[in-house]
Amino acid sequence: MAAYENLYWWSNDGLRLHARDYPGGAEGQPPIICMPGLTRNA
Numbered sequence: 001m002a003a004y005e006n007l008y009w010w011s012n013d014g015l016r017l018h019a020r021d022y023p024g025g026a027e028g029q030p031p032i033i034c035m036p037g038l039t040r041n042a
Contacts, residue, residue, distance in 0.1 A: 007019040 002023050004020040004022045007021055009017045009019070011017070
């Protein structure tokens, strides 16, 4: 498995979000975003 970079983002209300940034694949391919626990969105 490729190495990844841990990224963190803090919202205005103090919620900390975590992401893993894996090295890109083929040029021009769209990113894949996985959001576990997401039940609905607007």
